[in-house]
Amino acid sequence: MKKIILSALTIGLVSCGAHQSKNIENADVMEYANTITAQELSDHLYTFASDEFEGRETGEPGQKLAAEYLKTEYKKLNIPSPLGGDNYYQPVPGSVFRGDVKDSENVLAFIEGSEKPEEILVISSHYDHVGIDDEGNIYNGADDDGSGTVAILEIAEAFMQAKKDGFTPKRSILFLNVTGEEKGLVGSKYYTDNPVFPLAQTVANLNIDMIGRIGEGMENSGDYVYLIGSDKLSTQLHELSEEVNNKYLNLTLDYTFNDENDPNRFYYRSDHYNFAKNNIPIIFYFNGVHADYHKMTDTPDKIEYDLLEKRAKLVFLTAWEIANRDERPFVDKPVDTAAN
Template structure:
């Protein structure tokens, strides 16, 4: 409560000095962020020529080259031994054959189930399938899961944690429900089907015999010759009342290594140059769909990437005119976000600059559109702000002050809630900085009908609003790069597990 009053007081003080505290130099260079530039860059980055910027593919590499040439042209340095690319490899796993039969019923991959586990088997295996429901001590005391395929009801929980719990208890694998409703499952199954020919990208690791099959709640009931309500009741009270089934399954894996790269540009600071502010976006997208349609990714995340470009250019112009920031700035465009935040994870685990010297991460992912919540609103000048007060009591206040002073957007914090069912906090690259206790802000416009569709195109971008959002991010970054003290880490990271 005391902290809340202190922050409120700080905001009141900052608001009272709104006019006199405007920084004419910051305003001058913020004005170089223009609708025309953003549209020019995005028209190319989200063009068909980029083929949807799929990680490791031709279009992603063309986009990387475009970014590198831009950063060279505006006079920023390449921080990777003089280069602008942080190169690394990912394993592309393709499943040769995945089969699952329960009793006499043969299930179809990416229709009846989705494979979300790991494994590579020479021959099919036969196991008992038992229903456990919840992976708690009480249920585990009632159901023997050792060397069995285990039915799990994980709605509202984190599937990875549940799976690990039953594997630790000796299970051979899992059939798991993570959401209710056939329509929700069908959307995921259709996406897996569309991506099945490309494989699954991730960091290379040893094969784990951990077969995990995700099914809908309706299919789980059918498998156990029961109803959804009966399974829910059994999961809560006594899972042993659900009759076990016989299961036969096999998983075959093929793997090849794929090269990809993060793009980064560096502006060295002056008296506080050892401290680094990271401004990030992801420049990859989801490529070409199964029907041959290009997913241009204009909003996701072409909008964030060209915003980083314009912000970088504004700082570069300021430095050229003798207004170099006190702290250094790393402009970071990561790859592999759509595959599981892989590029930012690689950077965080292999940082070019020490993480202890990284003062903040400002992450920009989808800032070019108006979402469902605001599509009919009278005032559509908004942006969602996520994560800004978790690790530092100062960061949210600094961002709000710069918004009040310069841009006047509505800052919407609804998705900052820890119980946000969308889990947006966990779904972009700031996460890999925050988990290392680096204070972050994630700027976001929310989702719309074109999210992850081939219809996410440049003609639907709201460039005036996008410009205003980019200018807010510039002003907040200018403040963070030039203030006397770095933002303190005086909060606790309560969201460490995805």
């Protein structure tokens, strides 16, 4: 049934949009990057990380409200679901995981590629957080990971504006908002165990988890972002990432936490890792931890919106390059699956 639904969606999207397609090389990519603005990121986040969403704990009413918010925003942008119709949710049953995990859902939206629609770039973030404590304090999770979630909405809007102008990406893009990261990466694990699109056709994963703040010790570092994992599986992906940044933004790309000996082990602690385990090249975008990490003081007023805008633009521009190059990133450092 899934294949039938996806085939029908493919036919419908191609028939509706093929005649509007233009040569992607003629697009002014910065025109679309500049639709990502600090103001719109702020507008989203002050809602998404408000008390109304009750800390977005997996399986709780606040998480359901957050999922509905994402679905509504994708529908406003006219970005369809890959699941067909009005169904933007991939159910994630808590019963398949150990521990106290309630049923929840990943939220998926999809822009089909014009030339290589079967090849999928996944842009991900987790939209859950840790909820409410026993005293009723709400943990809003503005940075963790409200910042990544609203960045994806703005990135999706930028790609959709390009598509409306006739510049549809060559490869397909899946916007994947995963649940249950705080419960042990359960949403991304469920997706990679039950992929909507074959993992063999998933060319890369760009994962965004906490990009709205200045991390500890980085107060004098200017416009920076930590990159983790870009060179772990694909030298090409790492080089592409560097080229895009040098061409458009010149942020400081800090690889401190990419070190194999990093005691924080961040490479293993966010949703990209479930893709990396499957030999899918990844980049993890991160601002580092800060004093408000997993505290009720992680609120929208603490976000550096101008810096969040620049980091979101970097993800968009990198995604644009991956989606439109002739070849997908080559895996030259495959995971030893026998060791897993």
